[in-house]
Amino acid sequence: MVEKVEIQGWEIDEMAKKVAFDIPDGAYVNLGIGIPEKVAGFVPEGREVIYHTENGLLGMGDSPEKGQEDPELINAGKKAVTAIPGASYFHHADSFTMIRGKHIDICVLGALQVAENGDLANWSTGEPGAIPAVGGAMDLVAGVKTIYVITRHNTKTGKSKIVKECSYPLTGKGVVSRIYSNLAIIDVTKNGLVVRELAAGVSFDYLQSRTEARLYQ
Amino acid sequence: MINKLVNTTKEAVSGIFDGATIMIGGFGEAGSPIELIHALIDQGAKNLTIVSNNTGSGEVGLAALIAHKRVKKMICSFPRTANSTVFPDLYKKSEIALELVPQGTLAERIRAGGAGIPAFFTPTSVGTPLEEGKEKRIFDRVTYVMEKAIKADFAFVKAKAADRYGNLIYNKTARNFGPVMCTAAKTTIVQVQQFVEPGELDPECIVTPGIFVERVLIVKNPVDESKLVAENRRYPW
Numbered sequence: 093m094v095e096k097v098e099i100q101g102w103e104i105d106e107m108a109k110k111v112a113f114d115i116p117d118g119a120y121v122n123l124g125i126g127i128p129e130k131v132a133g134f135v136p137e138g139r140e141v142i143y144h145t146e147n148g149l150l151g152m153g154d155s156p157e158k159g160q161e162d163p164e165l166i167n168a169g170k171k172a173v174t175a176i177p178g179a180s181y182f183h184h185a186d187s188f189t190m191i192r193g194k195h196i197d198i199c200v201l202g203a204l205q206v207a208e209n210g211d212l213a214n215w216s217t218g219e220p221g222a223i224p225a226v227g228g229a230m231d232l233v234a235g236v237k238t239i240y241v242i243t244r245h246n247t248k249t250g251k252s253k254i255v256k257e258c259s260y261p262l263t264g265k266g267v268v269s270r271i272y273s274n275l276a277i278i279d280v281t282k283n284g285l286v287v288r289e290l291a292a293g294v295s296f297d298y299l300q301s302r303t304e305a306r307l308y309q
Numbered sequence: 310m311i312n313k314l315v316n317t318t319k320e321a322v323s324g325i326f327d328g329a330t331i332m333i334g335g336f337g338e339a340g341s342p343i344e345l346i347h348a349l350i351d352q353g354a355k356n357l358t359i360v361s362n363n364t365g366s367g368e369v370g371l372a373a374l375i376a377h378k379r380v381k382k383m384i385c386s387f388p389r390t391a392n393s394t395v396f397p398d399l400y401k402k403s404e405i406a407l408e409l410v411p412q413g414t415l416a417e418r419i420r421a422g423g424a425g426i427p428a429f430f431t432p433t434s435v436g437t438p439l440e441e442g443k444e445k446r447i448f449d450r451v452t453y454v455m456e457k458a459i460k461a462d463f464a465f466v467k468a469k470a471a472d473r474y475g476n477l478i479y480n481k482t483a484r485n486f487g488p489v490m491c492t493a494a495k496t497t498i499v500q501v502q503q504f505v506e507p508g509e510l511d512p513e514c515i516v517t518p519g520i521f522v523e524r525v526l527i528v529k530n531p532v533d534e535s536k537l538v539a540e541n542r543r544y545p546w
Contacts, residue, residue: 146412147336148482163338163535164483170337170390181481183488183516184336185420188413192431211436218438223397224409225387230439231413234432265436 098250099298101274101291107242109134110289111200111272114240115141122146122191122232124201125169127242131200144196146228148187151179168228191228192235199236201229203243203271205258208305210268210280212241213260226263233264245273245302252304254278254285275299284308313475313525314504318348321498321526325354325463332419332464332490333361333371337390338534340483342467342500343370345526347544349465350374360384360419360459362412362486364396367538372396380405384459386412392538411439414456416489421458423492423521428457464494467531468517470503475522476515477501484516491521500528 102110104127112134115121122144123129132154135141143152145167152167153174161172175181190196205213212233215226233239243253254271270288271278276299277289286308290299300307315321322345325331331349335341350373357380364383365372372395374380388396388407399405410418411433421429430453434440443454466487469480477499479487491497504527 145482147339148485162481163533164340165481166337166339167482170339175481181479181484183484184412184416184486185489188416192413192417192433221401223389223400224407225389226409226411226439227387228412230411230437231433234435235413262437 099275099291099293101245101294103274104130105134107272107274110277111240111242112136114270115139115198117141119197120144120150120195122196122199122236124199124229126202128200128202129169131242144187144190145173146187146191146232148182148184149173149175149179150182150190151176153179188228188231188235191231194235194237196236198238198240199232200240200242201232203241203253204260205253205255206241206243206268206271206280207255207258208280208285210266211258212239212263212268213258214263216261218261229263233267238269239267240270240272241268242272245275252302255304275302278307312473313519313522314473315524315526318344318526319352321345321500321524322348322352324496325349325352327354328356329354329462330358330360330460332461332486332494333359334464334466334485334487334490336362336482336485338366339481340467340479340485340487341365341370341534342465343532343534344528345465345498345500346370346374350377350379350544355379356381358382358384360415360461362386362415363390364388364393366390366392366534367541368395368543369532369537370534370544373544375399375405378404382406382408384408384410384415386410386415409439416486418456418459419486419489419493422460423489426458428455430455459493461490461494462496464490464497466490466497466499468499468501470505470510471499471501471522471525472505472507472510472519473525474507475499475519475525476510477517477519477522478510478514479516488517491517496523497521498524498526500526500531502527502529502531
């Protein structure tokens with residue numbers, strides 16, 4: 093048997109850059125906690141993007157300088173942030189009116205699993221005894237117009253995160269529009285998962301061999 | 310004359326009874342009314358149902374209230390955070406109940422409670438394990454679940470400034486659940502850093518009109534929860 097060499101594909105920063113490139117000028121965007129937060133660092137020159145954080149700030153800016161952190165100015169990940177000139181604060185019911193009322197254009201989230209029909213699982217592995225915690229993930233996928241997922245293509249043990257059907261508890265049904273992995277950018281369409289772009293050194297056949305769900309060119 | 314100012318922390322939490330439902334504002338430490346929670350620990354009410362987004366950090370504030378076994382049930386969206394061990398430990402031992410509610414649904418259930426709306430339909434949680442047991446309806450070909458309003462006997466809220474009418478303004482993202490919780494409790498108790506004369510708060514900028522507030526306590530220099538947690542402090546001191 094020929095031993096398969098694992099191709100790394102894009103680095104996380106390159107994935108974040110790909111996402112940032114697909115966010116149009118003037119968009120209102122919510123970035124999930126963790127890797128999605130990196131997208132804000134790669135907005136192309138000349139575009140203005142307004143960031144929403146569901147704990148109650150529209151117009152979130154960069155991290156503050158060391159020593160300038162304000163415990164009452166944080167993001168959804170409970171990290172210190174800043175507010176841009178023109179930012180606004182609001183309470184939670186207003187914040188989720190922006191989300192559920194389809195006022196936010198794009199949300200970028202991480203994933204445990206994405207299914208070929210766009211189902212997303214990203215809040216729980218359903219392990220018995222685990223403390224369930226959901227936060228705003230279910231509201232975001234139910235309400236935001238476009239959901240992008242940014243994730244490594246496979247788990248640390250090599251399992252495909254892009255699956256025929258999610259085995260983990262769902263966050264939402266049929267909600268994902270596009271997947272940015274380290275190996276490819278994949279659109280979720282009515283006709284299945286269509287590969288838009290392959291990372292350097294990745295062939296379609298290699299990508300399919302690393303993916304449980306059926307892919308289309 | 311209307312004057313909602315109370316003079317002591319003891320007075321602020323007087324009348325809170327065993328079995329009460331209490332909404333506690335805050336998203337993590339931002340907006341958490343720690344001094345009021347500590348006053349409640351001293352006051353002694355137990356078998357409480359607490360509505361709050363998280364379950365507190367370390368062994369101060371909400372986490373301390375839970376550690377003292379005063380809480381029988383938490384209604385929240387995210388019961389674990391980096392420094393949260395008290396709730397997870399009790400939950401694993403089945404010594405505390407949890408109603409897990411998506412964050413936006415939690416906010417809207419509280420808003421509805423304050424607005425006299427008994428229930429509403431939302432797309433959030435449809436097709437997920439959290440839809441279980443909820444009535445479903447289809448509107449314009451989209452499926453929604455019915456969510457019921459939450460009301461409380463008391464609300465604890467932290468704001469920046471108040472006047473004697475109970476008009477409030479908040480500080481940055483510490484606002485979070487405060488304004489909706491103020492509307493949904495029979496007795497809303499607010500701790501503020503500044504107490505000002507009527508008229509000093511611009512009527513155009515008041516976030517919570519005083520009608521939603523019953524008691525105001527001045528806490529000029531509230532403690533910083535993350536510092537206390539970093540120092541491994543525990544309440545009572």
